[in-house]
Amino acid sequence: MSEFTSLIHNENIKIYSRVRTWVMLFILAFISVLFPALFHFTSSGGSASLMGLWENFQTTLTIAFFLNTIFTVVIASDSVAGEFSWGTIKLLLIRPWSRSKILLSKYISLVLFSLLSTAVMMLFAYGASLIFSSGNASANVGSFTAFEYAMLDVLCSYFEMFITAALAFMVSSVFRASGLAIGLSLFIMFTQSMFAMIFNPERYAWAKYLIFTHMDLHRYILSDTGPAGITFGFSALVLGVYYLLFLLVAWYVFRKRDVAA
Amino acid sequence: MSNMAEVVKPVASLMGVSKTIGSKTLVSDLTLDIPPGQVFGFLGPNGAGKTTTIRMMVGLISISKGDILICGRSVKDHFEEAIANVGAIVENPEMYKFLTGYQNLRQYARMVRGVGKERIDEVIKLVGLEQRIHDKVKTYSLGMRQRLGVAQALLHRPKLLILDEPTNGLDPQGIRELRDYLRRLCIEEGTTVFVSSHLLSEMELMCDSVAIIQNGKLVDVKQLKAVGDSIAVSSVETLFDVDNPQAALELIGRGQLQPGGIVLEAGREEVAGLNARLVAAGIKVYGIRTLSRSLEDQFLEITGGEGIV
Ligand SMILES: Nc1ncnc2c1ncn2[C@@H]1O[C@H](COP(=O)(O)OP(=O)(O)OP(=O)(O)O)[C@@H](O)[C@H]1O
Numbered sequence: 001m002s003e004f005t006s007l008i009h010n011e012n013i014k015i016y017s018r019v020r021t022w023v024m025l026f027i028l029a030f031i032s033v034l035f036p037a038l039f040h041f042t043s044s045g046g047s048a049s050l051m052g053l054w055e056n057f058q059t060t061l062t063i064a065f066f067l068n069t070i071f072t073v074v075i076a077s078d079s080v081a082g083e084f085s086w087g088t089i090k091l092l093l094i095r096p097w098s099r100s101k102i103l104l105s106k107y108i109s110l111v112l113f114s115l116l117s118t119a120v121m122m123l124f125a126y127g128a129s130l131i132f133s134s135g136n137a138s139a140n141v142g143s144f145t146a147f148e149y150a151m152l153d154v155l156c157s158y159f160e161m162f163i164t165a166a167l168a169f170m171v172s173s174v175f176r177a178s179g180l181a182i183g184l185s186l187f188i189m190f191t192q193s194m195f196a197m198i199f200n201p202e203r204y205a206w207a208k209y210l211i212f213t214h215m216d217l218h219r220y221i222l223s224d225t226g227p228a229g230i231t232f233g234f235s236a237l238v239l240g241v242y243y244l245l246f247l248l249v250a251w252y253v254f255r256k257r258d259v260a261a
Numbered sequence: 262m263s264n265m266a267e268v269v270k271p272v273a274s275l276m277g278v279s280k281t282i283g284s285k286t287l288v289s290d291l292t293l294d295i296p297p298g299q300v301f302g303f304l305g306p307n308g309a310g311k312t313t314t315i316r317m318m319v320g321l322i323s324i325s326k327g328d329i330l331i332c333g334r335s336v337k338d339h340f341e342e343a344i345a346n347v348g349a350i351v352e353n354p355e356m357y358k359f360l361t362g363y364q365n366l367r368q369y370a371r372m373v374r375g376v377g378k379e380r381i382d383e384v385i386k387l388v389g390l391e392q393r394i395h396d397k398v399k400t401y402s403l404g405m406r407q408r409l410g411v412a413q414a415l416l417h418r419p420k421l422l423i424l425d426e427p428t429n430g431l432d433p434q435g436i437r438e439l440r441d442y443l444r445r446l447c448i449e450e451g452t453t454v455f456v457s458s459h460l461l462s463e464m465e466l467m468c469d470s471v472a473i474i475q476n477g478k479l480v481d482v483k484q485l486k487a488v489g490d491s492i493a494v495s496s497v498e499t500l501f502d503v504d505n506p507q508a509a510l511e512l513i514g515r516g517q518l519q520p521g522g523i524v525l526e527a528g529r530e531e532v533a534g535l536n537a538r539l540v541a542a543g544i545k546v547y548g549i550r551t552l553s554r555s556l557e558d559q560f561l562e563i564t565g566g567e568g569i570v
């Protein structure tokens with residue numbers, strides 16, 4: 001039997017041989033350059049033009065992360081569902097590899113993509129921010145320098161995307177339908193703050209176990225506690241449990257599933 | 262023959278295999294040994310459960326009851342070891358359309374040990390895809406995809422080749438090549454081939470034995486080559502096309518009247534003798550045809566000529 005890394009290599013080839021992957025990465029790079037430029041050219045002496053490098057960078061990434069999440073969810077949703085809709089799952093599963101390992105290789109390649117797309121975004125946003133920022137030094141945010149704050153912000157956005165992608169991966173594995181996986185994950189991404197508002201943990205005690213309450217980690221950058229005195233540690237724990245649950249369900253279903261038709 | 266079968270360990274054994282989905286039994290209590298070095302046919306009308314059985318053999322669907330051993334390893338408990346001996350096509354071989362044929366083969370080559378560039382090229386040549394192997398699979402015709410499917414199944418020199426309707430979509434040339442190739446594989450590399458097909462006449466040309474399945478149950482296992490070898494000595498139903506069937510019948514003293522002639526069982530030498538006698542008696546013989554019962558007839562007879570169940 002060959003190495004496990006060759007399974008990951010195979011999955012990477014499936015992702016990067018498709019034109020659409022490169023279109024996604026190109027759009028991400030484009031958006032990341034576009035917004036610093038827009039901030040620069042549309043503001044005539046207003047406050048925006050005074051944005052420092054890291055403020056510019058951080059604002060751009062906040063916007064670009066929406067797109068990044070959408071693209072990562074698309075890749076996550078196609079990972080398993082695609083094999084079923086193409087019919088290639090039959091030839092994939094009759095190799096001397098357990099289904100668990102095949103699923104794991106798919107998941108790893110998905111995480112690698114999310115890291116790559118985020119890196120592309122950061123790189124281009126940084127470059128563009130360098131060019132289009134005023135010489136002003138970025139102001140500190142709370143106890144953080146602007147640079148530290150921007151990095152923490154990116155990290156929080158990445159985690160939110162990471163959880164959303166795991167959800168998409170699970171739905172894709174359970175229902176073998178990439179459309180459903182994309183739709184459902186994006187719905188949750190866009191509505192989670194609304195749900196968090198409706199099911200306010202200050203009003204309903206049980207709401208502090210909902211995933212919506214915790215997906216947005218940004219608030220912990222500047223404050224130690226969230227609504228109803230929830231701590232970062234608690235949020236991390238709840239998210240961790242949801243994350244494991246998503247992967248466990250995906251794994252269980254994928255391992256047991258009858259591959260017919 | 263039966264002695265040999267006892268000594269030689271089967272490449273695959275299906276032991277009381279059943280598959281139920283909900284309340285429906287798709288395959289019930291199938292027991293079958295596939296002896297090594299044979300082309301073994303798997304025959305049955307539409308919906309008989311051939312594909313379902315093959316899916317169980319390669320671990321795509323779970324086995325409800327019983328077990329399947331491949332080279333002595335259970336597909337249920339030691340999947341990876343068992344499947345390492347298998348190359349397969351299950352229904353249409355679907356490939357990654359956005360990759361080239363070559364890239365597709367590389368995918369599968371990477372998943373096993375010891376399949377290098379030379380082996381890939383060898384297999385490509387074997388299935389006759391050299392011209393198009395670097396084109397994207399989405400530009401392939403059905404037959405070309407089928408050839409690529411055969412190529413991926415052969416890549417790692419499996420001991421057992423399982424092909425579900427491999428001739429589907431192949432042109433006569435392709436069918437013939439596949440047939441010759443399977444035979445050669447069987448003889449030269451000792452590969453065992455388990456092949457299901459709708460084309461009964463194909464099976465006759467290709468297989469040493471066939472198992473016949475109907476309604477998910479094994480109906481019969483037949484040795485074909487044994488029948489083929491003895492054709493010269495055994496008697497075959499033969500039609501004599503003559504101008505006066507009644508006179509011919511009286512002269513020979515057996516057989517049946519049929520429009521345009523008489524039909525009787527006769528060996529090879531006997532036919533020549535009978536012809537001479539008829540001619541000597543002044544009966545005109547327009548033609549002599551053997552009405553050997555094809556596998557198709559036997560198949561229809563065994564399965565009662567039922568269609569899809
Ligand atoms: N997922 C499923 N759920 C319920 N019934 C199924 C399922 N898959 C197949 N069947 C039924 O099982 C029976 C056997 O199907 P199978 O595909 O094994 O037949 P087959 O012998 O391969 O036929 P064909 O010659 O048409 O390929 C059929 O009656 C079919 O309707």
Ligand SMILES: [Mg+2]
Nearest residue numbers: 311312313425
């Ligand atoms: Mg079938």
